[in-house]
Amino acid sequence: MxxxxxxxxxxxxxxxxxxxxxxxxxxxxxxxxxxxxxxxxxxxxxxxxxxxxxxxxxxxxxxxxxxxxxxxxxxxxxxxxxxxxxxxxxxxxxxxxxxxxxxxxxxxxxxxxxxxxxxxxxxxxxxxxxxxxxxxxxxxxxxxxxxxxxxxxxxxxxxxxxxxxxxxxxxxxxxxxxxxxxxxxxxxxxxxxxxxxxxxxxxxxxxGAQPVDEERTITAVDGNLVLRLDDQPALDVLLDRFQLSLDDLEGTVARLRTTLVGLSDPLDVPPHRSPEPVALRVSGQFGADVRVRHIIGLDTARRGIAIAENTTAGTRMAFCERNVQAARADLTRVCAEVREELEPEERSLSLATSLAASDTEASPHPARxxxxxxxxxxxxxxxxxxxxxxxxxxxxxxxxxxxxxxxxxxxxxxxxxxxxxxxxxxxxxxxxx
Structure with a gap:
């Protein structure tokens, strides 16, 4: 090649x-x-x-x-x-x-x-x-x-x-x-x-987004309408987290335009087959398993939050925002991971000996x-x-x-x-x- x-x-x-x-x-x-x-x-x-x-x-x-x-x-x-x-x-x-x-x-x-x-x-x-x-x-x-x-x-x-x-x-x-x-x-x-x-x-x-809240579990949901987070009304959790009020609807809507949600699969669901390890958070940032979605509406009658994805109970959710510094840092990190994976693996003599169950295991990873x-x-x-x-x-x-x-x-x-x-x-x- x-x-x-x-x-x-x-x-x-x-x-x-x-x-x-x-x-x-x-x-x-x-x-x-x-x-x-x-x-x-x-x-x-x-x-x-x-x-x-x-x-x-x-x-x-x-x-x-x-x-x-x-x-x-x-x-x-x-x-x-x-x-x-x-x-x-x-x-x-x-x-x-x-x-x-x-x-x-x-x-x-x-x-x-x-x-x-x-x-x-x-x-x-x-x-x-x-x-x-x-x-x-x-x-x-x-x-x-x-x-x-x-x-x-x-x-x-x-x-x-x-x-x-x-x-x-x-x-x-x-x-x-x-x-x-x-x-x-x-x-x-x-x-x-x-x-x-x-x-x-x-x-x-x-x-490209960074969590601004602790991770919570969706405990009740109807399609794309998240009804409860950690058994609390989802809308109340959102309003309390960002100190918002429905009495100031204009200010609340303006704040929510910049607020997103990060979704992760339930912890008890095994990850899909993948050559890349899945990490929930990396140094306070989202890992590769998190899908970022928009908040698209509020349901005041059912105290729910509508998001741009149908989801299920047990899914983990965290409020997040787009962040330039976080995006730069994470892009630099994944590029460094790629470079590191291409470099030959260096092992000490004692470690190489302990892993020498076969010639393949004892050999360093070939440089690419x-x-x-x-x-x-x-x-x-x-x-x-x-x-x-x-x-x-x-x-x-x-x-x-x-x-x-x-x-x-x-x-x-x-x-x-x-x-x-x-x-x-x-x-x-x-x-x-």
Missing amino acids: KLFPYAHATHPQWRMAAALVLAQLRAQMALPHHAEAPSLALLYITDHYAAHAQDILAHLSAELPEVTDWAGTVGVGVAANNVEYFDEPAMVVMLCDLSPDQYRVFSGVAPLVATGADATGFIPHTALVHAEGRTPDLAELIAEVADRTASGYVFGGLTGSRGASAQFALSSTGTMGGQGAASGVFHGGLSGVAFGTDVGLVSRVTQ RIAGAIYVSCSGRGGPHFGSPSAELQIVRRALGDVPLVGFFAAGEVAHHRVYGYTGVLTVFTMPA
């Missing part, structure tokens, strides 16, 4: 942006340490180009005939190493140096098999998922895709667009029988790329380096949240170094088997050092 060529460009005309991207890709493909004939491309465009999605895919695939498979989607912004393009016409492309037997592009006309290997013997270990947020039963569909992978872990994001949306999913393996020819551009549903066990991946979730990376961030993050243009991507660059990276700003981020909010999902492809 070699470094993944990647490119990014902005221009009012998509053809000019495509020409700039192609020039960058071809220049990198000619370099000795970069892939010269990759077969899989990831393509992300801002919603300014969404109406031209089919033309863009047709043009790029014709100009890069060696690339047989394409995947991607639309975002309100797109990202590359050290730069983001927010609210402007732009596109990013990364060419992945993977053997065709190591991945499968999937979509509604070429879905992943329900269990085990497909007709070619491919077994999905994990998957990059792109999804339309208005798809019915979306949470269940994402969990189903996760269940169709060996690890139970998927990553990606929801299409982000203020108008037309699109997903790219062009597969060299074709479509299901009876589906006919597919154009490679889809509207609605799920699509993406599944990766086999031979593809080295490290993935982390970084949170990054071939390419994908970063999916919330559309509410990015430069506007971090304080300056491209500040979020600059943090990633300082931590990971000058590595190939592309991504997009989504309407919701996918990690593990759930949809998150106000988070970033960083995934790197690794190769031997």
Whole structure:
């Protein structure tokens, strides 16, 4: 495996942006340490180009005939190493140096098999998922895709667009029988790329909100209406915590516009299969298992709080707020975790001897380096949240170094088997050092 060529460009005309991207890709493909004939491309465009999605895919695939498979989607912004393009016409492309037997592009006309290997013997270990947020039963569909992978872990994001949306999913393996020819551009549903066990991946979730209250247990709930917290009326708990009064409705509503809730599964429910350990809190911050949701209403008659997710009794909940310093610190932390995982494991002679039940256990973890990376961030993050243009991507660059990276700003981020909010999902492809 070699470094993944990647490119990014902005221009009012998509053809000019495509020409700039192609020039960058071809220049990198000619370099000795970069892939010269990759077969899989990831393509992300801002919603300014969404109406031209089919033309863009047709043009790029014709100009890069060696690339047989394409995947991607639309975002309100797109990202590359050290730069983001927010609210402007732009596109990013990364060419992945993977053997065709190591991945499968999937979509509604070429879905992943329900269990085990497909007709070619491919077994999905994990998957990059792109999804339309208005798809019915979306949470269940994402969990189903996760269940169709060996690890139970998927990553990606929801299409982000203020108008037309699109997903790219062009597969060299074709479509299901009876589906006919597919154009490679889809509207609605799920699509993406599944990766086999031979593809080295490290993935982390970084949170953008910080708890401002103790964690409580939901003890009564009706759909998305939380009725009781620790057996107390939920609305009374909220008003008491923030010293609010319904007599001052305007002030209460203004305060609640900046208040969110962080949800975690019940403690007695075993975590979904995941290659990443789940932590409830990290240094006073939310761990990767917490989903941040909006408060969308108050029920004064039932003394309840309406939140933007149907939940169940036993779920843990903490009031929280978005916090720039916490978001910066957590992004730095997950990048450091990724770097640490790529470094060789150093053991003392005595520890190595005590673990020497086998040669494999006694050997240090092999050093790896990054071939390419994908970063999916919330559309509410990015430069506007971090304080300056491209500040979020600059943090990633300082931590990971000058590595190939592309991504997009989504309407919701996918990690593990759930949809998150106000988070970033960083995934790197690794190769031997």
